[in-house]
Amino acid sequence: MSLEIDVDHTRGSFRISARFSAAPGLTALFGRSGSGKSTLVDIVGGLVKPDRGRVAIDGQVLVDTERNVFVPKHLRRIGYVFQDSRLFPHLSVRRNLLYGRWFNRQVGAASADLASVVDLLGIGHLLERQPASLSGGERQRVAIGRALLAHPQVLLMDEPLASLDEARRAEILPYIERLRDEAGLPILYVSHSVAEVARLATTVVILTEGKVTAVGPVADILSQADSGDGGSVLDAQVARHDEPFQLTVLTSRAGELQVPRLNAPVGASVRAYIRGRDVMLSLKPPEEISALNVLAGRVVAVVPDKNGGQAEVRLDCNGDALAARLTAKSVQRLGLAPGLPVYAVIKSVSFERS
Amino acid sequence: MSLEIDVDHTRGSFRISARFSAAPGLTALFGRSGSGKSTLVDIVGGLVKPDRGRVAIDGQVLVDTERNVFVPKHLRRIGYVFQDSRLFPHLSVRRNLLYGRWFNRQVGAASADLASVVDLLGIGHLLERQPASLSGGERQRVAIGRALLAHPQVLLMDEPLASLDEARRAEILPYIERLRDEAGLPILYVSHSVAEVARLATTVVILTEGKVTAVGPVADILSQADSGDGGSVLDAQVARHDEPFQLTVLTSRAGELQVPRLNAPVGASVRAYIRGRDVMLSLKPPEEISALNVLAGRVVAVVPDKNGGQAEVRLDCNGDALAARLTAKSVQRLGLAPGLPVYAVIKSVSFERS
Amino acid sequence: QSNVVIFAAASLKNALDEIATSWSKDTGKPAPKISYAASSALAKQMEQGAPADMFISADLDWMDYVQGKNLIKNDTRFNLLGNKIVIIAPKDSKIANLALKGDDLAKALAGGKLSMANVDAVPAGKYGKAALEKLGAWSPVKGSIAQAENVRAALLLVARGEAPLGIVYSTDAAAEPNVKIVATFPEDSHPPIIYPAALTKDSNNADAKAFLDLLRSGKARTAFEKQGFTVLVKSNSST
């Protein structure tokens, strides 16, 4: 979303001091509990006025303490999904969903929107209910709907999917992707799930105790994330669909990938996220094995973990970076060292379904 | 926990009608958003009085509408971690944590407990704070601590870890395991995370629209779960620790398993959960590959998914059941069919670290 | 020795306080405790066993009421004070001298209100109404009466210029610089305005009797007259 942030703020004994700029698209905020993610989102949303600093989205300055600029939140045209859902208890689900429409009605097809959003979130049967009678997940889904229906120019999502089951997440994720890609909506997204971040983020920002410790494109950052689940992102194109087997064949510099059927047209650019723990390494091309994806590459580096039991093996597959997480024992057994040619074996089902 | 439930209850248009009994240990409630999990936990906790039915824990009848028994919640000695944390806003974090101590003081070493629980949850620096100033994850951690420190005889946990980062989860999970195993505390646990459930649960109960659609030992149930992530559970013993490589070698009927170093003594019984998507199948023993675990077995059944793109291949490995999730294409390519001998290849890092 | 407790109509406060203080100084006895309130309230309290030694009512009706309930020593009852009712106007009013017959009064009001104390309940109001009736001036002004809770409030309405004319006691009119008296009712135009006093049935406090005797003796005359009352007991007749 071309988000520029440079702020300092103190809340009690907690001090946030963040400075970064993010490319257009979805910016994921990643960090441990209490690291200041919600505070930062609140600053962008206009709920918290930073002690000092500047916030701009797509060049539009929202906050600039030096020039005394502070755009009030109701003029920022944001859709904010709060960590606590904050539904209006006196309004029915329907009226909660339509609340934002009272104020931003320049977009026409809002009623069509309601239907599709309600459908996506599976909350059609809840429309006439009061929020107090909803389950935790239902509440959060309504909150997501309410933010989407406000026709925002920026979407702020603070752990929107944390209380949802996997099936529901799998339905909502592609929708967020579409918002990012088709509607070009800038999104600031907080999540504890690497898979979600990997799939959605353009830029990842890692917060540690109020400070930005890493920022950059998702592919560069995720493997550094202190999450026990580093991974790689390959840029690829849809080459063809294999309808009988419901597979999609992607081509990337690293080679051909067969993944579960994607809902994208041939030729489309997609991103494949490969977890380090899903990658096996073999010294010769494996035969008669179930995995459909074998990428040839060369070891670039072997990075042992702090505690020594495991290591990340970084490969160069024809220019694409790929990381594998192995036990130290396998590293020794296979004699992995920079320069060694290897084959990365990846199951098709490892890829997230969409 | 030897939990027996047989209740009917109606909330608005939602009707729950659940009947099952669960073995001692941790019972996981699994099901989609709005399926009635929290309602069921509320019934066990005494927050909701069912229209009809009976609830008993370890033979102690808590509710029996026919005999007009309803033990009030303050006499049930439960520790309830709510989906919404429900901290007391007027008490400091410390007083929230110690609230239960006023009432259940028969256990002596409570102050030692406070220290260890605070340590486990990483909330030492928050003790003098008021709940309003906590982040979402901090709040949930305090709520967990408050329930643990009430010295409960039963623990009810409704999505306790949903808002926590992976690192913090990884710290708390073993603690819950210890409560289950060492303290023998019966636990009713709601979660959307298959990994959590697989790791913790003795019994899994699957709720669908208020009805119990499956109940049984975790190994039997999880592969049926409508979660896109069926898996298997192998009972195993710790054979030895491989300190240099920080691995633990387990023996199971299926064979030897090398997993990341466990914090369990040699001889201890442990449970290994293996996700279907982490299992590769090979027609001959693979060589020069990074995976440390190769189990020989025989195909028992090939169960295609509803949509046909993937299949679950069930194996019998010397008496232990193991499931692998493959693409339909791989199934065809390898000619997998019942009776065929195969080798299951599993990376060590696939196992959850503890 | 316990204090004498006197229940007295509120309008007597200035005079009675002065008398009580000097009596206490002269005799060395503790000053009486005087409860000033509406005669109606005091009468009903006596009915409920109030610890009063003496009752001084603002009119005969409430004294008759307590006597009817057998709450006073009948032989101690006597008429202590008299008063006059007058018509007042704001100081700056153009009205100077007002005739009181027929509809002169109504004309003088010129659409304004005649401020009086409640004509059914408050003594000053009752007297005023009786006088106007007797003088044939009642029906023309009947619809223009603003009835206040008590004389003081009626006085206030005129003093503030809300009402062009009002009927109050001469005692009140004399003390209010913002009003002037524009007419005085003839004595015979209304029942005599009398403040009766008596000891209560239950009183056995010798000082109470002594204080009542003091009032009866006329020694308190100056204090009452200073406030504009007419003292009805004869001077210097002591018991």
Add this chain to the structure above:
Amino acid sequence: MTPEEWTAVRLSLLVATTATLASLPFGLAIAWLLARKDFWGKGLLDTLVHLPLILPPVVTGYLLLITFGRRAPVGAFLADNFGIVFSFRWTGAALACGVMGFPLLVRAIRLSIEAVDTRLESAAGTLGANPLWVFATVTLPLCLPGVIAGAILCFAKSMGEFGATITFVSNIPGETQTLPSLIYTFTQIPGGDAGAFRLTLVSIAISMLALLGSELLARRIGVRQMAA
């Protein structure tokens, strides 16, 4: 009941209703100020609002008279510029009742506003509502229980108020003689107790109906909201 008594009943209803409705907007505004804003003189404003409670009603009536009387500065200004006259009118009785009930109204609303979760107000803000809309669509509906409670207190007080009323606008049958004034008059007449008792019952009956109505209303709102 006599025609005079009926008139007093009707007048009391008119006065109490007017007093309650007319003071609501001011009550809301001041309650909001006191609940949500910090400003210089807040303590003074708070005391001012409470004055009618602290002062004997007669004194309040007196103060009203010297402020809103025909010759008083504010009273004259209102009369000359807006034609609003209070003195000896039922409007004056309503003003007196409204003023006497004001502290009760403000307190109840203020308590309820303070209980409204400001996080919901922020949420409304992010959805595009400006502060006024936030107040109208979130704060106000959520503090309705307090508004209802305040209104019913003000109404009940108006049904019983007479000290300030009679001092300010006296007791003119059909114009300013409200039920309590009439009841008071009865208590001042020897033997008037029966009349006072009868009218007291009427007053209680009216207020009870108002109370029940307010409870039903509050309950309907409450059921819809609960804690979310």
Add this chain to the structure above:
Amino acid sequence: MTPEEWTAVRLSLLVATTATLASLPFGLAIAWLLARKDFWGKGLLDTLVHLPLILPPVVTGYLLLITFGRRAPVGAFLADNFGIVFSFRWTGAALACGVMGFPLLVRAIRLSIEAVDTRLESAAGTLGANPLWVFATVTLPLCLPGVIAGAILCFAKSMGEFGATITFVSNIPGETQTLPSLIYTFTQIPGGDAGAFRLTLVSIAISMLALLGSELLARRIGVRQMAA
């Protein structure tokens, strides 16, 4: 100020404080009942609580007199069995003030109790607190803003109440002559205005201090709680 006035000030403080503190437990209990329970006769209880607001103070005072007077049934019973005497004592003035302030006290507390999230009460129950403890450790602290508001309203009302007091326990200096009774007496005599004005200022000053104190207290509690 004269000694008589000082006495009245001291007495008023005593009466107002006693009235407020003594009615608090009853107010809490009844507010809780009205807020949280449904029972037969609830509407009646509610009306009864509001009566002192609805009735002219003189009527309330008269009802007190014929109920708690020395010769009245309840009054005689309390005097004979517990030695509690109200009639024409300062205790009676406190009773009158307490009764007059009671509807204000109950309403404020009730509003606050209704705003307490019952989910927190359930949470306390699961941690082992029986209903009484839940009330003491969760409901009560969380409705403190209402308790404080109710108490200050009751106190302020007591500083201004005289109609019921003077009717019930008369106006005996040093015993039942409170500040407002004395102010009232001053307004009843020629030349008393200055005295009334002086005492009114004293009354306002006291109430202002009480108000400020209550605001500070409420703020301290509020800052600690906020919405969690």
